Amino acid sequence: xxxxxxxxxxxxxxxxxxxxxxxxxxxxxxxxxxxxxxxxxxxxxxxxxxxxxxxxxxxxxxxxxxxxxxxxxxxxxxxxxxxxxxxxxxxxxxxxxxxxxxxxxxxxxxxxxxxx
Numbered sequence: 406x407x408x409x410x411x412x413x414x415x416x417x418x419x420x421x422x423x424x425x426x427x428x429x430x431x432x433x434x435x436x437x438x439x440x441x442x443x444x445x446x447x448x449x450x451x452x453x454x455x456x457x458x459x460x461x462x463x464x465x466x467x468x469x470x471x472x473x474x475x476x477x478x479x480x481x482x483x484x485x486x487x488x489x490x491x492x493x494x495x496x497x498x499x500x501x502x503x504x505x506x507x508x509x510x511x512x513x514x515x516x517x518x519x520x521x
Contacts, residue, residue, distance in 0.1 A: 421433050426449050430442040438469065439470070441453075442474070454488060457469075471500065472500070482513075486515055498519050
């Protein structure tokens, strides 16, 4: 396959982009999981929740890679936690959780999240 103005790789990357703002990039992978890259807070928490809600309604989703998540506040965690009720009440599986976030989630003991 050939693209005229740009590479094939850049065309593929545009297809994986779910959300973009000045703080955060959300990408989807071929296996139904999403990657969060950047920061989530009060300014973009609702937009992220709306974006991920649309992704969660597809079969096989519910996994979030947070390896490149640099910051998330309680509002951002709440926005993600609300997604656990959609569509079947299953928890959000977080992958590549950094120690600070792992400790916070352990302290909160939030059933909306599992760490895998």
